[in-house]
Each structure stands twice: as structure tokens, then as C-alpha cells.
Amino acid sequence: MPENLVLAREHLQGLFNALKTRDYQVLGPTVRDGAIVYDELNSVEELPIGWTDEQQGGSYRLKKRNDRACFGYVVGPHSWKRFLHPPAVRLWQAARNGKGFQILEEKPAKKKMAFVGVRACELHAVAIQDRVFLGDSAIDSHYQARRDGIFVLAVNCGQAGNTCFCASMGAGPKVESGFDLALTEILEGGEHYFVAEIGTELGREILKGIPQAAASAAQVEKAKAIHAATANQMGRSLDTVGIKELLYANLEHPRWDEVATRCLTCANCTMVCPTCFCSTVEDVTDLTGEHAERWRKWDSCFTNDFSYIHGGSVRATAKSRYRQWMTHKLATWIDQFGSSGCVGCGRCITWCPVGIDITEEVRAIRGTASPAGAGDSGKEQHGADA
Amino acid sequence: MAPQLENSIAARTGVDPMVPELYCIQRLRHETDDTFTIELSPTNGRGGFSFLPGQFNMIYVFGAGEVPISISSDPQNSKTFEHTTRIVGAVTRSMGHLKKGDSLGVRGPYGTHWPVEEAEGRDVIIVTGGIGLAPLRPALYYLMAHREKYHKIVLLYGARTPEDILYRRELERWRSKFDLEIQVTVDRGTRGWRGNVGVVTTMIGRSPFDSTNAIAMACGPEVMMRFAVMEFQRRGLSSGDIYLSMERNMKCAIGFCGHCQYGPAFICKDGPVFRFDRIEPIFGKAEI
Amino acid sequence: MVQTLEGIVSEHAFFKGLDERYIKLVAGCAKNVRFDEGQIIFREGDAADEFYFIREGLVAVELMIPQRGFTTLQTVGEGDVLGWSWLMPPYRWRFGARTLQPTRALAFDGKCLRNKCEEDHDLGYELLKRFTFVVTERLEATRLQLLDLYGAPA
Numbered sequence: 001m002p003e004n005l006v007l008a009r010e011h012l013q014g015l016f017n018a019l020k021t022r023d024y025q026v027l028g029p030t031v032r033d034g035a036i037v038y039d040e041l042n043s044v045e046e047l048p049i050g051w052t053d054e055q056q057g058g059s060y061r062l063k064k065r066n067d068r069a070c071f072g073y074v075v076g077p078h079s080w081k082r083f084l085h086p087p088a089v090r091l092w093q094a095a096r097n098g099k100g101f102q103i104l105e106e107k108p109a110k111k112k113m114a115f116v117g118v119r120a121c122e123l124h125a126v127a128i129q130d131r132v133f134l135g136d137s138a139i140d141s142h143y144q145a146r147r148d149g150i151f152v153l154a155v156n157c158g159q160a161g162n163t164c165f166c167a168s169m170g171a172g173p174k175v176e177s178g179f180d181l182a183l184t185e186i187l188e189g190g191e192h193y194f195v196a197e198i199g200t201e202l203g204r205e206i207l208k209g210i211p212q213a214a215a216s217a218a219q220v221e222k223a224k225a226i227h228a229a230t231a232n233q234m235g236r237s238l239d240t241v242g243i244k245e246l247l248y249a250n251l252e253h254p255r256w257d258e259v260a261t262r263c264l265t266c267a268n269c270t271m272v273c274p275t276c277f278c279s280t281v282e283d284v285t286d287l288t289g290e291h292a293e294r295w296r297k298w299d300s301c302f303t304n305d306f307s308y309i310h311g312g313s314v315r316a317t318a319k320s321r322y323r324q325w326m327t328h329k330l331a332t333w334i335d336q337f338g339s340s341g342c343v344g345c346g347r348c349i350t351w352c353p354v355g356i357d358i359t360e361e362v363r364a365i366r367g368t369a370s371p372a373g374a375g376d377s378g379k380e381q382h383g384a385d386a
Numbered sequence: 387m388a389p390q391l392e393n394s395i396a397a398r399t400g401v402d403p404m405v406p407e408l409y410c411i412q413r414l415r416h417e418t419d420d421t422f423t424i425e426l427s428p429t430n431g432r433g434g435f436s437f438l439p440g441q442f443n444m445i446y447v448f449g450a451g452e453v454p455i456s457i458s459s460d461p462q463n464s465k466t467f468e469h470t471t472r473i474v475g476a477v478t479r480s481m482g483h484l485k486k487g488d489s490l491g492v493r494g495p496y497g498t499h500w501p502v503e504e505a506e507g508r509d510v511i512i513v514t515g516g517i518g519l520a521p522l523r524p525a526l527y528y529l530m531a532h533r534e535k536y537h538k539i540v541l542l543y544g545a546r547t548p549e550d551i552l553y554r555r556e557l558e559r560w561r562s563k564f565d566l567e568i569q570v571t572v573d574r575g576t577r578g579w580r581g582n583v584g585v586v587t588t589m590i591g592r593s594p595f596d597s598t599n600a601i602a603m604a605c606g607p608e609v610m611m612r613f614a615v616m617e618f619q620r621r622g623l624s625s626g627d628i629y630l631s632m633e634r635n636m637k638c639a640i641g642f643c644g645h646c647q648y649g650p651a652f653i654c655k656d657g658p659v660f661r662f663d664r665i666e667p668i669f670g671k672a673e674i
Numbered sequence: 675m676v677q678t679l680e681g682i683v684s685e686h687a688f689f690k691g692l693d694e695r696y697i698k699l700v701a702g703c704a705k706n707v708r709f710d711e712g713q714i715i716f717r718e719g720d721a722a723d724e725f726y727f728i729r730e731g732l733v734a735v736e737l738m739i740p741q742r743g744f745t746t747l748q749t750v751g752e753g754d755v756l757g758w759s760w761l762m763p764p765y766r767w768r769f770g771a772r773t774l775q776p777t778r779a780l781a782f783d784g785k786c787l788r789n790k791c792e793e794d795h796d797l798g799y800e801l802l803k804r805f806t807f808v809v810t811e812r813l814e815a816t817r818l819q820l821l822d823l824y825g826a827p828a
Contacts, residue, residue, distance in 0.1 A: 091404045094448060100429065100489030101448045105405055137655050138640040141402045251671060278644030281404075281637045285449035292449045294404070299643070306645060309635050310474040311827030320673035328647065335650035420826065474827055516824030546824040573819045575734075575746040580774045583734065584748040585818040588811075592753045607823040613814075 004215035004223075005207065007183070009192040012070065013044045014210040015153070015181075019114045022206070024151055027083060028116030029076070034062055036076040038083070041116065048073060055163045055235075055346065057355025068192065071117055071185050074161035075345050079274030080115055080122055081129060084146050087298045091142075091281075094292045101292070108145035118154045118179065120172030121164075121343040125274035127178060131337045132277050142296075151202065154179035158226055162235035163346030165359055169238065171343035173230040181206065184223040195223040236346060238359040239366065240330075243340075246366060247331040251323065255364045260319035262354045267300035269348035269356075270325065275341050276300070301325050326361060403640050406446045406491025407432075411484055412466055418550050421517065422482050423458070423470040426490060434464030438499035439524035440631060440659040444639045445469065446491030450480040454636045456521035456658075457495060462531055470520040470552065496639045498659045500525040501629055502532075505601040509538040511593060513614045515586050515606030519543055519552055521631055521658075522605050530564045540567045540595050544586025544610070547572050548579045567594065586610065590617035597622040605631040612670050615662060625663035632657050632665065649674060679704050682780060686727060688755060688804055696797050699790065703783040708776070715756070715771040722759035722767045723785040728752055731777025736770045748815070749774065755808045760784030 007015070019026050020042075028041045031048045041047070053073040054061045065072050093104045118126075130147065133140035154175040157164075166172030175182045180203035183194040195215050198204050215223075270276040280299035285292045299306060302321050307314040315321050333341030342358070349357045409426040416422045428435060437443075437457050446452040453475070459468035473479050484490070502525055510529060514522050529539055541560075545551045551570060561568045569589055571582035582589070587610060602623055604614045611630050618628050632653055637643040639654040646653040649668040651660070668674045680701040683689055689697060707726075709715060715726070718738060733756060734746040747769065750756050756779070759767050765788075791798035 091402075094491075096448065099487050100408060100410070101491075103405060103408070103491070105402060133642060135641070138403050138642070140642055248667070251668070251674070277642070279637070280643065280645070281452065283446070283449065283451040289449060294452075296404070296643075299637075299645075301644065307635050309633060310472075314634065315673045317673060324647075324674075332647070332650035336652070544824070546822065550824065571749075573822065573824065577743060579746070582732070582749045582751070583746045585815050587818065588815045592751075609818070609821065610823055613818060 003198045003204075004220050005196045005198065005212045006215045006219055007194045007196050007207075007210065007212055009070070009194070011210050011212075012194070015206065016041070016044055016116075018206045018208075018210065019151060019153075022112075024112050024114035026114045026116060028153075029071075029073075031062065035060060036062065036073055038076075038078040038080070044070070047071070047117070052159075053161065055161050055350040057163065057349050057357050058352055059355075060350050067187050069158065069185055069187055071155045071183075072158060074157060074159070074164060075119060075122065075347060077272050077347065077351055079272065079345075079347070080118065080126055081274055081277070083113055083115070084126065084150075085129060085133070085140075085143055085277060085279075086146075089142055089296045091294045091296055094294075096290045108142045110145055112149050112151075113146070114151035114153065116153045118152050118175075119157055119345075120154070120175040121166040121169075121345040122274055123152070123154060123175055123178045124166075124169075124171035124343045125345070128275045128337065128339060128341060128343070129277060131339070135337075151206070152179040152181075152199070154182040154199075156182060156184040156223070156227055157230050158185055160230050160233035160235060161346055161350075163349040163357075164234050164344065165236040165238050165346060166344035167231050167234050167237070168240060168359075169340060169342055169344035170240075171345075174227045179203070184226055186219070186222055186226070188222070193219075195219055234344075236344075236349070236357070236359045238342075238344065238362055240340065243362065244331040244334050246362075247327045250365050251327070253365050255361065256319050256323045258364075259322050259356060259361055260317065262356055263318050263322045264353060265302040265304075265318050265321055266353060267302040268351045268353065270300040270302060271298065272347040272351045273329075274343065274345060274347070275329075278306075301328070322356075326358060329358075330362070403493065404638065406444070406452075406493045408489050409435075409492045411486055411488045411490065413486060414482075414484060416482075417470065417552055420473045421470060421550075421552065422473075423468050424481065424484070424490075425459075425466050425468045426492065427466045429489065435467050435495075436464050437461055437467065437495035437524075439502060439528050440499040440521055441495035441497045442521070442639075442658065443469065443492050443494030443496070444636070445477075445481070446493070447477050447480045447484070448489070448491070451477040452491070452493075453477045454496075454639060454654075456631075458520035458523045460527040460531075461524050462527065470517065470523075472517050493639060496654055498655075498657055500528075500603055500659055501601060501661070502528050505529075506532075506535045507599075508536065509540070509595040509600035510536055511540045511542070511590070511595045511600055511602045511618075513542045513586060513590060513602065513604040513606070515544040515610040516546065516550070517552075518604075518606030518610070518631070522603060523553065525603065526560070526566075530560065530566070533564060537599070538567065538595055539565070540593050541569070542586050542589045542593060543568070543570050544606070545570065545572050547574050548576050548581075569593075585613075587613040587617050590614060590621065593621075595621075600627060602628045603630075604628070608632075615669075625666050626661060628662035629659055630662055630665070630669075631659050679706070679780070682729075687753070688727065688808075692800055696800060699797070700782065700787070703786045703790075704780050707779050707781045709773045709779070711773055711776050713773045713777075715773065716767050718767055718770045720767050722757065722765045723783070724781050725755065725757035725760050725784050726782070727780040728754050728756060729778045729780060731779075732774040733777060734772050734774050736772055738770070744770070744772070748812070748819070755805075757784075758805055758809055760788065761802070761805060 030046045047070045094101045133143040157173045179199040182197040278299045282295045329341040408429045410429045413425040442456045455469040458470040575583040602618045634646040634653045636646045641652045641655045683701040732751045735748045736744045
């Protein structure tokens with residue numbers, strides 16, 4: 001039974017302080033270089049207060065709101081995977097030792113992290129990556145060390161983005177589980193407060209000492225109304241019925257050739273996608289040749305040598321690489337990990353330089369003609385006037 | 387469903403699966419001008435090494451990098467193990483310059499194995515080309531060590547030229563000592579070669595195995611395996627009786643890096659040995 | 675118990691489905707032959723008036739290449755058909771054939787069969803169907819050989 005409290009806006013800093021006192025590194029959204037990214041936060045004031053984002057296929061712009069909402073935007077180019085599955089990790093070092101060598105293991109960093117402002121789609125993405133890295137056959141100790149002990153302060157989206165389709169993927173917009181605290185921001189009639197749902201005992205404990213009150217039925221209803229409105233505002237939709245079978249049966253569909261004329265194989269989509277996990281291994285030495293290191297770095301199936309085996313790449317064409325990405329994300333992922341790999345966050349659509357839209361590609365393969373103008377103008381952006 | 391392996395990665399808890407263990411080179415033997423075999427043993431008096439035929443290791447050469455190589459020795463020997471590899475890049479080239487006493491990093495063994503249990507009571511037809519014989523050598527050792535459990539065993543082996551034939555003396559020994567039918571062919575004969583010339587797949591049609599009760603195992607270039615499968619099917623073998631060893635780019639061998647994906651399968655953990663009916667829908671499809 | 679030529683011909687997979695009277699006719703043009711090891715069956719350039727079914731042994735299809743000597747292109751063995759140059763003008767062998775092992779074969783009088791095919795086109799069609807299959811198999815195998823699949827990576 002969800003327990004709901006009300007937290008006034010001015011007490012949000014107290015929540016930050018409570019986390020810092022307990023040695024958490026507080027990470028959350030902030031404005032930098034014209035985008036909302038995730039970084040270390042010291043104060044509530046560093047949140048993107050009064051900002052919103054306008055997203056289209058191939059376009060992302062920040063715009064000022066006419067209120068002081070702390071979470072009045074959706075998701076930017078960063079996702080939480082940059083903290084759980086960092087872009088570059090040193091796995092171990094080695095030093096020559098006579099005829100042999102010695103390996104010095106890297107003890108995975110034991111940092112306690114607090115994620116502030118986690119959206120439902122992102123929580124689903126973390127759970128999806130958990131199934132990849134903490135599965136049956138092997139455990140990624142680096143992921144596990146970072147994952148253990150994170151504090152999740154989730155936020156229910158107050159509006160849906162133009163490229164959002166989490167509702168289609170069953171990944172939002174309301175957070176259901178996997179959080180310590182979940183906030184719904186309410187600005188109304190001069191009031192500014194958060195309806196806070198307690199997810200765990202740890203969440204309740206962090207709130208100790210911060211002025212709070214039980215949420216009234218009316219306040220809970222207001223929060224629910226926001227959740228419902230957001231769910232109805234999705235800018236995109238994706239029909240997931242039989243999608244695995246559909247893609248398995250259409251590996252030679254002419255649409256792959258068509259999208260290949262647009263796709264630059266720039267790999268942006270895989271960088272911003274919160275579930276993409278592919279990596280490569282780099283073995284390096286210093287100039288003396290006495291000291292070597294192995295690093296793990298983010299990689300992308302869109303690169304030409306991703307599939308290289310002696311002599312050439314198996315997937316040499318852009319067509320085969322786009323097909324690999326999309327069929328992995330929406331189809332083979334299901335056979336591999338028991339769920340879709342996509343959470344409907346829309347980042348791949350926004351950050352694609354040519355605006356390739358995964359929902360439109362699926363629609364084209366299903367054979368339904370795209371509704372006129374649905375691609376970019378679709379639904380109106382309900383951002384600034386919330 | 388991959389059978390439970392005693393030395394599976396999950397069982398070795400507490401070990402970071404990306405950290406290699408050190409092994410010592412006992413011997414490095416050049417087989418042909420671009421192929422060599424290394425024999426490894428554990429360093430520091432550690433226990434032995436066990437694996438199932440068809441599995442592979444990730445071999446690390448200090449400073450050069452890491453590559454996946456099938457284990458090619460007798461699985462009954464737990465003291466040392468061997469890898470036969472072609473020189474195809476920087477890592478294998480560096481490896482070929484190493485000497486007895488040098489160290490290598492090893493992670494493994496990984497992957498699925500040849501169906502030596504399923505083949506009991508049946509004929510076994512093994513078709514290999516080039517370096518493809520190396521991953522099947524452990525299976526051949528296993529079959530010979532348990533010879534009475536199998537009916538007819540046939541090995542068809544295609545090499546590039548007579549100079550490229552691997553394990554020549556061993557093949558002779560097997561032919562004479564055990565009840566094995568071995569046919570070797572080359573793509574290009576050279577002066578003095580009085581044996582078969584032609585692709586190995588042409589020998590499947592008239593090979594003396596009982597297609598109503600046989601298991602086929604093939605390993606070699608993908609094109610060779612494609613035509614081998616056609617010949618097996620022409621002989622009447624079903625897709626559930628044919629096993630292939632597939633290969634793709636590998637970086638981690640533990641299902642995390644994503645490189646070795648082949649359709650929904652990860653070749654590092656769902657393969658490299660596949661029962662053909664499992665991969666039939668995508669096998670041979672361009673750029674999958 | 676020695677098998678009759680007709681018996682051997684009718685059992686051979688190559689002639690499967692052939693009408694009985696044609697089997698008789700074809701068997702009438704056949705004879706058993708034996709070769710020692712290292713014996714030449716036919717030479718490049720010779721008149722091509724026969725073809726062979728190898729019943730046992732190994733035969734090298736070869737070409738004389740200056741500086742390289744006699745070079746084996748492919749070998750054929752038990753169950754294989756050897757020779758199709760008898761089918762087409764100028765009816766001359768383009769390659770040579772030499773045994774690598776003691777070899778037993780059925781030799782067919784191609785010249786005689788050629789004339790019979792001209793008289794009876796149904797027989798001609800049946801034989802051409804079967805020989806086309808042999809040629810395509812050999813072509814596919816040759817293509818694979820050309821790929822040099824075990825060679826150094828591209």
C-alpha cells in the first residue's frame with residue numbers, strides 16, 4: 001500500500017543534505033551546454049529550475065518555462081548507465097616480471113551514489129541492464145559494485161516529451177517499483193510541493209527530520225491526475241504486439257534498405273540509449289613495454305569493425321548494422337533477457353542527426369502507412385504552460 | 387539448454403571474469419608457415435585445467451591483446467592443454483614469437499561443446515576444413531578414448547595444399563590404430579601428392595555412414611559449412627543431427643560486450659557449437 | 675557371382691529412373707575396364723569418344739602446365755562420372771586423366787551413344803539431363819575450390 005507524504009518545495013534541499021550527510025554522492029540533472037545532463041549536485045539550486053526541453057526527431061532545445069518547476073522536462077542525452085556502466089573503466093593492470101608478468105586487479109570503486117530525478121523509463125532501463133550484467137552465467141563485478149547501495153529518488157514525469165513512448169513499452173510514465181522515494185511535483189495556485197511516495201525503509205529514513213505531512217486525498221488525486229495526463233500525452237507510440245515475430249520474419253524487408261539511405265551509422269543512438277550495453281576491450285602498454293593495462297570502453301554495433309573477424313566485417317553495410325541494432329533492441333533482446341530492450345524514452349529519435357524514428361520504422365515494417373505529419377508535429381508540447 | 391559445466395564461470399565466484407590467470411608455455415611448435423600450436427600448463431604449481439571438446443579460451447599476450455582460440459588437445463589430459471592457431475593479426479603474430487617458459491594470460495574455458503554424449507550408439511561423420519580440424523581434435527580424442535560407445539566414425543578433412551595438412555602423423559596413427567575412416571583432400575595438389583584433390587564437401591555424398599543413425603559435426607569456413615550442411619541434408623540427416631561451430635568477433639567471452647551476437651544467440655555462451663536446427667533460420671543470411 | 679553389365683548400369687544412381695529399353699541400350703555400349711596405378715586413361719587433345727563410371731580407385735583430372743608439370747585439378751573416385759567432352763564438338767578431351775590407384779571402371783562407347791542420341795531424342799534428353807547434373811556439381815565444387823577458403827584472410 002503506497003504511503004504518500006507531502007514535502008514542501010523549500011524542504012527539498014533538506015533531502016539533499018540528508019543524502020550528503022550519509023556520504024552519498026548526489027547525482028542529478030543540471031543545465032550545461034544547452035542541455036540537461038546528469039552530474040554531481042551540491043544544491044537544489046543546481047537543478048534545471050524553470051527549464052523545459054523541446055524535442056523532435058533530430059532536435060533538442062532548452063526553453064524557459066513560465067514557472068519555477070524543478071523537474072519540468074523529460075530526459076536528456078545522459079542516462080544513468082554512465083554511472084553504473086561507465087564509458088571507460090580500467091579492468092586491471094599488468095607488469096612484466098622476468099619471463100612472465102603479474103596482474104594487479106583493479107578493486108571496483110565502492111562509491112555510494114544517490115540518483116536524483118530518475119524517471120520511470122530510466123528505472124526500467126536500470127532493471128534491464130541488471131538482467132544483462134547480473135544474470136545467470138556471469139556477474140560484472142564493476143557493475144555490481146556500483147549498483148549495490150544506490151539510492152533512487154525517482155520523479156514521476158509531469159509531462160510527456162514529443163519523442164516519448166514509454167507508455168507503449170510498459171515502462172512509464174508512473175514509477176512502479178525499484179525506488180526509495182518517488183516525487184510528483186505539483187505547482188498550483190501559488191503552491192509548490194511534492195507528493196512523495198515511500199518505496200523502501202531507507203527512503204523513509206532519509207526523510208526523517210525533514211518537515212513532512214501525510215498527503216491528503218485531494219493531493220494524492222492531483223498527483224494521480226498528473227500521471228494520467230502524462231500517459232495520454234505521449235508524442236509517439238509503438239505497437240509491441242507480436243513485434244519479435246514480426247522482425248524475425250522480416251529480416252529482408254525493403255525498409256532496411258530505405259533506412260540505410262538515411263542512417264549515418266554515427267552511433268549516437270547507442271550512446272544515448274539507456275539500455276545499450278555493448279563494450280570493447282582495449283589492451284594498452286606504456287612506451288617501455290613493461291606496463292600494460294586493460295580498459296573496457298563503450299562500443300557500438302554501428303561501427304564498421306564491431307563485427308570484424310579475420311579478413312573483414314560480417315556487417316559491412318549500414319543496412320545490416322541498423323537492422324542489427326533495431327532487431328536486437330526490440331526482438332532478440334526478448335529471447336536473451338526476457339523483456340524488450342526498449343523503454344520508450346525517445347532519446348534515439350531526438351539525438352539522431354537525421355531524425356530516424358524507431359516507432360516509424362516499426363510502423364513501416366508492419367505495413368501501416370504513417371499518418372500524415374505524425375513524425376514531428378504529432379502532439380503539442382505541453383511543457384511551458386503546465 | 388547448455389549442460390551444467392563443473393568449471394562454469396558462475397561456479398567460480400569471487401573471481402573477476404575479466405582477469406586472466408597465468409599459464410606457462412611448455413612448447414611452441416610451428417605446424418605450417420602460418421599455423422602454430424602452443425602447449426600450456428598452469429604456473430605456480432596450480433591444479434590442472436579441464437575442458438570439454440569444442441570449448442575455447444581467451445588468450446592474452448602481454449601488451450598485445452586477447453583473442454579467442456579453440457582448445458585443440460586431448461580433454462583427458464588435465465596437466466597441459468594446447469591451442470593451434472593461424473596467424474591472422476597482431477596478437478597471434480606476437481604469440482607466434484613467444485618461447486618455452488614465456489607466460490600467457492588465459493580466461494576460460496568457455497562455450498558449448500561437441501555432442502559426444504548424444505552421438506553414443508550412432509555413426510559419427512566429422513567434416514572439417516583448414517584450421518577447423520583443431521576444435522574437433524579434442525572430440526576425436528574423446529571418441530577414440532570411448533571407441534566402443536560409437537559405431538562408424540568418419541573424418542573428412544580438407545586442407546589448402548598438402549603442406550597445410552595439420553597433425554599429419556597423428557592422422558596416420560589414428561587411421562591405423564583405431565577404427566576410424568579418414569579421408570584427406572586438398573584444394574590444390576602439389577607435385578608428388580597422390581591423394582584426393584577437390585573440396586571436402588564433395589566427399590560427403592559417398593561417405594560410408596548410416597544417415598538414419600548418425601550425428602554430423604562440421605567446423606571450418608562458413609561457406610564450407612554451408613555446403614557441408616546441404617550435403618548432409620541430401621544424405622538425409624535432419625537438422626537436429628547436425629552440429630556446427632560458429633565464429634564471430636569476441637571481446638569478453640562472457641556475454642557482456644555484445645560483439646559475438648548471432649541473431650539472439652551469444653556465440654560465447656550459447657555457442658560456439660550449435661545444433662543446426664537452432665540457427666537454421668538465420669544461417670547463411672547475409673550480414674547477420 | 676559376376677554381375678552383368680546391365681545389372682551394374684541399372685543399379686547405378688546415375689541411371690536411376692531410366693527406361694528399361696534405354697538401360698539395355700546403354701549397357702550394350704559399356705564394358706568393364708581396369709587400370710593399374712599411374713596409368714593414363716586419356717590424354718588432353720585425344721578424341722573423346724568414351725566416358726567412365728569409376729567403380730573403385732582414384733583418378734586425377736590433370737592439365738600439363740609448362741614448368742609445373744602435370745597438375746591435378748581435381749580427383750574423382752568411386753561413384754563418380756568421368757568425362758563429358760564426348761557430348762559436345764569437337765569431341766576432344768580438354769583435360770587428361772591418370773589413375774592414382776589401381777582403378778576399376780565401366781567404360782561407355784560415347785561415339786556410339788552420340789549417334790543413338792541423334793536418332794532418338796528422348797534418349798538424348800535423358801542422358802543430357804543426367805550429365806548436366808554432373809557438370810553443375812563439378813562446377814559448384816570448382817567454384818568452392820577457387821575461393822581458396824582456407825587461404826590467408828583478405
